[in-house]
Amino acid sequence: MKGLRIALVIAVILVAIVSMTVYFTQPEISGKPLTTTTSIRRFILESPAFGDGERIPEKYTCDGLDISPPLQWRGYPPETRSFILIMEDPDAPGGTFTHWIIYNMPADANRLEEGVKPLEELPEELCKA
Numbered sequence: 001m002k003g004l005r006i007a008l009v010i011a012v013i014l015v016a017i018v019s020m021t022v023y024f025t026q027p028e029i030s031g032k033p034l035t036t037t038t039s040i041r042r043f044i045l046e047s048p049a050f051g052d053g054e055r056i057p058e059k060y061t062c063d064g065l066d067i068s069p070p071l072q073w074r075g076y077p078p079e080t081r082s083f084i085l086i087m088e089d090p091d092a093p094g095g096t097f098t099h100w101i102i103y104n105m106p107a108d109a110n111r112l113e114e115g116v117k118p119l120e121e122l123p124e125e126l127c128k129a
Helices: 002-022
Strands: 044-045 070-072 082-089 098-105
Touching: none
Parallel strands: none
Antiparallel strands: 044 070, 082 098
């Protein structure tokens, strides 16, 4: 259950970012001419390490190796400017605990590799909190 909730939190956050990007690039807001065709995309966040609705394997928890799971996503709008990933644990003993945040990921990024190492300094194009 804990792993599923973490995966859902990640999915909700990514979908929210993509939705905000779509909202702020709508013609009535951006000044672009309105068109009669609309493209609807289905945003998909998944991991090759576990299936939809499955528990996150122990390897990726504090009871295992405590490493980040591999993640991949697709179906985001072409207007996307950047991504943010937030790993939260809503079942932590002291309440929701944020494990890590990566933001300002380039719009052409479509995955996070397994076992991303914590860095004191990230490359200029990435930011963390």
